[in-house]
Amino acid sequence: MTYSIGEIAEKLGVTTSTLRYYDKEGLMPYVDRNDAGVRVFKDSDIPWLNVIGCLKKAGLPIKDIKNYIEMAYQGDNTIDARLQLFIDQREAIKKQIEELENTLAVLDYKCWYYETAKANGTTDGMESAQIPDEHKAAWKRVHE
Amino acid sequence: MTYSIGEIAEKLGVTTSTLRYYDKEGLMPYVDRNDAGVRVFKDSDIPWLNVIGCLKKAGLPIKDIKNYIEMAYQGDNTIDARLQLFIDQREAIKKQIEELENTLAVLDYKCWYYETAKANGTTDGMESAQIPDEHKAAWKRVHE
């Protein structure tokens, strides 16, 4: 089964320009071309593209992703480096999630703050309001 | 207690240029100046700065944060809009966390993949390797 750049773009939820840009940046050396120079994607390209998407979501810059692709092409002597890359990115993602959990707690506190203010019709007196236990940690983080 | 821009920058882990840039973009109307025009931060500015940091971590662009600050200055008739902003950002953060959990699962799978390849000394035969149950969902996501 083969696919056009338009079909792949649709599947991945990106534009064709984005895919061409990725190709130009060296993220798609595995993609074939037909006689007219048109990109022809095959099923075995999908995992490459999804792993690129994964690394992008982890916040890895394109040139680092390119480096990973190049290592994969170099073969078995880069296994250690590739493993390390994924270990590092896994740690990075875990930290990101942790940070977002903290951010979420602050947003929860602010929602409580404005729900209470809304019920009161004013934010007056919110400084001296009794803060529910579940929001106390967030309150402290915001005020220090 | 008052603080210089340098002290605040240090506390927040940003540069003074960043803070001046934020000020220029309208995120710091509450910060006082002394007679020489130098910014003088006070304790009550800290929550503002931390909430800005929180909204930034949630991915809100600076102009939207400015809009929030403006609403806060307008007073009680913007309580509903401010509440809605935090509700929306809370939802956005929850989605981000969910996405990152999926990304983490893929990274876990890739770590397993390369740990196994490392043990084998090669990636040959990994296509036909038995994938542990805990990585099967990630494997499917990468291959479809």
Next chain:
DNA sequence: GTATCACTTAAAGTTAACTTTAAGTCAAGA
């Protein structure tokens, strides 16, 4: 008194990751 340091502004420069534009190729349908 003068050097240093932290502060000030306005304006220009940087970077990543696209996005758009312009000019062209190619296959299929009316």
Next chain:
DNA sequence: TCTTGACTTAAAGTTAACTTTAAGTGATAC
């Protein structure tokens, strides 16, 4: 045959969020 639509490239343009530069002010240390 001609038009339409999807593809191609190179190159220029865009955007957000800073960062740097240049020129200057003001307080403190030697």
